Amino acid sequence: MKSFKAQILQGIPNSLPAKKQRGQVSHAPKRKDILNSQEKQLALRNALRYFPESWHKELSVDFAEELQTYGRIYMYRFMPEYKMYARAVDEYPVQSVQAAAIMVMIQNNLDPAVAQHPEELITYGGNGAVFQNWAQYLLTMHYLATMTNEQTLHIYSGHPMGLFPSSTDAPRVVVSNGMMIPNYSKPDDWEKFNALGVTQFGQMTAGSYMYIGPQGIVHGTTITVMNAFRKVLKKNETPQGKLFLTSGLGGMSGAQPKAGNICGCITICAEVNPEAAHKRHNQGWVDELVTDINVLVARVKRAQQKKEVVSIAYIGNIVEVWEVFDIENIHVHLGSDQTSLHNPWSGGYYPIGLSFEAANQMIRDEPETFKEKVKESLRRHAEAINRHTQKGTYFFDYGNAFLLEASRAGGDVCSENGTDFKYPSYVQDILGPMCFDYGFGPFRWVCTSGKAEDLDKTDAIAAGILETIMKDAPKEIQQQLSDNITWVKEAKKNKLVVGSQARILYADAEGRMKIAQAFNQAIQKGEISAPIVIGRDHHDVSGTDSPFRETSNIYDGSKYTADMAIHNVIGDSFRGATWVSIHNGGGVGWGEVINGGFGLVLDGKAETEHKIKNMLFYDVNNGIARRSWARNKEAMFAIQREMERTQGLKVTLPNRVEDAIIERLFKEDNPECKEK
Numbered sequence: 001m002k003s004f005k006a007q008i009l010q011g012i013p014n015s016l017p018a019k020k021q022r023g024q025v026s027h028a029p030k031r032k033d034i035l036n037s038q039e040k041q042l043a044l045r046n047a048l049r050y051f052p053e054s055w056h057k058e059l060s061v062d063f064a065e066e067l068q069t070y071g072r073i074y075m076y077r078f079m080p081e082y083k084m085y086a087r088a089v090d091e092y093p094v095q096s097v098q099a100a101a102i103m104v105m106i107q108n109n110l111d112p113a114v115a116q117h118p119e120e121l122i123t124y125g126g127n128g129a130v131f132q133n134w135a136q137y138l139l140t141m142h143y144l145a146t147m148t149n150e151q152t153l154h155i156y157s158g159h160p161m162g163l164f165p166s167s168t169d170a171p172r173v174v175v176s177n178g179m180m181i182p183n184y185s186k187p188d189d190w191e192k193f194n195a196l197g198v199t200q201f202g203q204m205t206a207g208s209y210m211y212i213g214p215q216g217i218v219h220g221t222t223i224t225v226m227n228a229f230r231k232v233l234k235k236n237e238t239p240q241g242k243l244f245l246t247s248g249l250g251g252m253s254g255a256q257p258k259a260g261n262i263c264g265c266i267t268i269c270a271e272v273n274p275e276a277a278h279k280r281h282n283q284g285w286v287d288e289l290v291t292d293i294n295v296l297v298a299r300v301k302r303a304q305q306k307k308e309v310v311s312i313a314y315i316g317n318i319v320e321v322w323e324v325f326d327i328e329n330i331h332v333h334l335g336s337d338q339t340s341l342h343n344p345w346s347g348g349y350y351p352i353g354l355s356f357e358a359a360n361q362m363i364r365d366e367p368e369t370f371k372e373k374v375k376e377s378l379r380r381h382a383e384a385i386n387r388h389t390q391k392g393t394y395f396f397d398y399g400n401a402f403l404l405e406a407s408r409a410g411g412d413v414c415s416e417n418g419t420d421f422k423y424p425s426y427v428q429d430i431l432g433p434m435c436f437d438y439g440f441g442p443f444r445w446v447c448t449s450g451k452a453e454d455l456d457k458t459d460a461i462a463a464g465i466l467e468t469i470m471k472d473a474p475k476e477i478q479q480q481l482s483d484n485i486t487w488v489k490e491a492k493k494n495k496l497v498v499g500s501q502a503r504i505l506y507a508d509a510e511g512r513m514k515i516a517q518a519f520n521q522a523i524q525k526g527e528i529s530a531p532i533v534i535g536r537d538h539h540d541v542s543g544t545d546s547p548f549r550e551t552s553n554i555y556d557g558s559k560y561t562a563d564m565a566i567h568n569v570i571g572d573s574f575r576g577a578t579w580v581s582i583h584n585g586g587g588v589g590w591g592e593v594i595n596g597g598f599g600l601v602l603d604g605k606a607e608t609e610h611k612i613k614n615m616l617f618y619d620v621n622n623g624i625a626r627r628s629w630a631r632n633k634e635a636m637f638a639i640q641r642e643m644e645r646t647q648g649l650k651v652t653l654p655n656r657v658e659d660a661i662i663e664r665l666f667k668e669d670n671p672e673c674k675e676k
């Protein structure tokens with residue numbers, strides 16, 4: 001067999017590999033059979049253009065079978081022979097270290113220990129793809145292995161369009177995923193054009209090569225739950241013995257009990273799929289499993305009485321738990337939901353009244369009846385939550401489109417003004433005003449040496465930098481700094497690494513720049529043994545326009561625009577990013593969000609310092625400027641502070657109008673039309 005390096009260099013193999021069986025790993029569900037016969041022929045033509053003519057006869061039969069059986073052409077036959085995981089950066093055959101670091105990131109996203117459906121090239125979220133098929137993977141790795149620092153690789157939804165001459169300062173890779181003409185961005189358009197092989201759903205960090213396993217979501221959920229408790233508890237109270245009720249133990253939602261334990265509360269998480277619940281229990285992410293609702297009630301009452309810190313998975317439907325806890329008068333302090341409502345009709349949400357198996361059967365055999373069952377269940381779900389919130393529960397939408405789908409189903413979740421939801425999204429109430437508007441957002445890094453000791457050194461550097469910043473920081477951001485210092489100091493103990501040696505924390509522009517600079521200097525001095533990739537997820541201050549999530553706390557009407565995300569990706573690309581990406585979909589669903597991200601390779605060179613300052617500054621302050629223009633007071637504070645200390649920054653500031661001046665106008669026409 002050829003060596004790893006030789007296989008990477010060759011790209012598409014010279015001789016046709018034998019047909020392969022799928023492996024014993026989790027596989028993506030069979031996708032909708034959406035193409036007509038002519039479109040199926042087109043999908044085959046599209047797939048075969050990657051291969052020489054002499055292979056077409058054999059491959060056409062193989063690919064037609066895949067399309068018929070799985071609804072997509074994955075080209076399983078071309079799965080590489082070598083083991084898929086992030087190797088140390090110097091194990092890749094490359095001419096450009098920057099390109100090598102990107103290869104590390106791609107292989108991590110496809111590692112079976114990390115990826116949800118590795119053989120379908122899906123990293124997370126059921127449909128978050130790195131590539132559409134294995135030919136795209138092989139070609140991309142070949143291009144990365146052979147490119148120089150004066151070329152840029154352009155990727156269209158997984159397809160490597162090719163290498164184009166550029167310059168050393170340009171990004172090495174530019175990625176777009178799922179970018180559609182706006183009228184063609186309905187969920188079935190994804191089904192159709194993905195089946196044709198011309199687009200993909202890159203989620204956020206799947207198609208941008210920036211996934212670091214569940215750590216990112218554990219951090220985000222911990223910060224959210226911790227701050228949600230701060231909203232409901234009195235100054236001298238702690239979360240101990242207080243109840244957080246939610247659902248979902250899947251890819252991301254599985255982080256909830258672990259985050260609940262880190263926050264120190266009682267977490268009850270309902271999950272209809274026993275396999276998902278057992279998996280999280282075996283991983284130690286949830287402490288106990290309960291299958292009987294009466295046992296659950298007794299257990300929760302005991303935990304509340306004894307003020308325990310514990311997480312319990314209930315194998316059953318979340319609607320049942322809300323309803324029974326209401327009857328039993330169990331006080332829920334915090335409530336949320338993390339079923340996959342970005343994908344309500346094909347297994348993202350299981351309706352009450354049907355067993356897990358019966359629901360799966362109905363999705364296949366009676367999709368229209370299933371839709372009605374989901375809607376009925378969402379209405380009941382909303383009613384039960386409403387009864388709890390009347391008794392004082394704080395409920396928030398955690399960006400899974402619960403309120404959106406419940407409202408579409410006719411659930412009682414709309415507020416009296418007819419435009420907003422009854423409950424805030426976690427961004428409206430928590431992450432927006434407390435973090436994003438001040439520029440605090442995800443900052444992550446990956447040690448490309450693959451060595452745990454390098455990660456330990458970076459943890460210590462990051463904690464030290466944040467502690468220094470905190471000494472002179474204004475009171476408005478002290479809490480965020482303190483939470484993240486605690487987080488990074490305890491991160492190792494919480495055993496969060498899966499796949500590459502990676503870490504995440506939240507910091508503002510100053511924190512992100514200073515930490516990155518310190519890493520770069522440590523690499524220069526040889527204290528850290530290999531380059532570090534810095535980046536972030538797309539769930540951030542500036543990268544994402546998403547009216548039901550990241551930009552849900554924008555109230556000037558511009559939350560349905562996507563200019564910020566577009567400016568961000570263009571702005572980052574010429575300020576020093578090693579790669580940039582822009583996606584349709586991700587998180588809340590296809591057509592509902594435009595999100596972008598970047599990766600920057602810190603190689604210890606002096607010129608990288610300039611890239612760090614220039615790019616990270618813009619990457620955060622672009623979004624603060626936009627949030628300030630939307631009249632968000634925390635962002636106005638942050639951008640004015642930044643202008644005072646940064647020469648060359650001159651942002652247009654809004655003038656606020658007195659409510660009384662506006663509210664006397666257009667009164668009769670539209671009495672409820674008022675901005676929050």
Ligand SMILES: NC(=O)c1ccc[n+]([C@@H]2O[C@H](COP(=O)([O-])OP(=O)(O)OC[C@H]3O[C@@H](n4cnc5c(N)ncnc54)[C@H](O)[C@@H]3O)[C@@H](O)[C@H]2O)c1
Nearest residue numbers: 248250251252253271272318339340349350398399400587
């Ligand atoms: N705000 C954020 O930062 C954020 C982060 C991650 C995920 N999300 C959103 O949260 C959702 C979940 O993500 P995921 O990756 O965990 O998806 P997933 O599909 O892997 O997990 C969802 C789980 O919910 C379970 N479920 C569905 N209906 C149920 C019901 N009625 N009762 C009990 N369990 C039920 C499913 O069996 C599944 O295991 C997605 O919509 C995602 O976009 C938001």
